[in-house]
Amino acid sequence: MNDDNTTRTALQARRERLVLDHFADETRQDFDAVLGTFPHPHYELVPSGEVHDGIAEVRQYYIDTRRAFPDQRHEIIKLRHADDSVVVEFWLLGTHKGPLKGLPPTGNSFRCRMNAFFIFEGDRLVCERVYFDTLTMLRQLLAGVPAGHVGALVGGLLGQPAAARAPETASA
DSSP states (O other): OOOSSOOOOHHHHHHHHHHHHHHHHHHHTOHHHHHTTOSSOEEEETTTTEEEESHHHHHHHHHHHHHHOTTOEEEEEEEEEETTEEEEEEEEEEEOOSOBTTBOOOOOEEEEEEEEEEEEETTEEEEEEEEEOHHHHHHHHTTTSOHHHHHHHHHHHTTOOGGGSOOOOOOO
16 A cells, blocks of 8 residues: 555554455445454544444444445545554545434435544554544535524534524524
């Protein structure tokens, strides 16, 4: 995956292979294989503040996101090595065909540029930490949704109960 002239160490090569397998297994939805890339699965989604820790939580995260986006896939842009991690810049793509945290399926597709830090201790993957712009994704998912419904839908995504959201005003 490296397209420059740098020489990878054996450790970097092992880490890179694990990360590439992890991505491929996610796209194939072979979640047992993905979970097997960690001694203890741990995901952090920085924009939402979500942390999924352990096999059960990470597996549920996979189930929920693939229910919402059954065709979710990646296009890797660049893979870089750091002292304790492999950093992957990629496009995440999918079509919203199932519920997502209170947001009913819109049928819209999205393409969002992301960065994932695969944090290692030696050659053991201990964390996947993902950064992305939520607004980029929401703008694509909510395209065509009537403006009057957007606030409630976004509030649901943010985990705000309906009673806590500002009431909609009725037009006379």
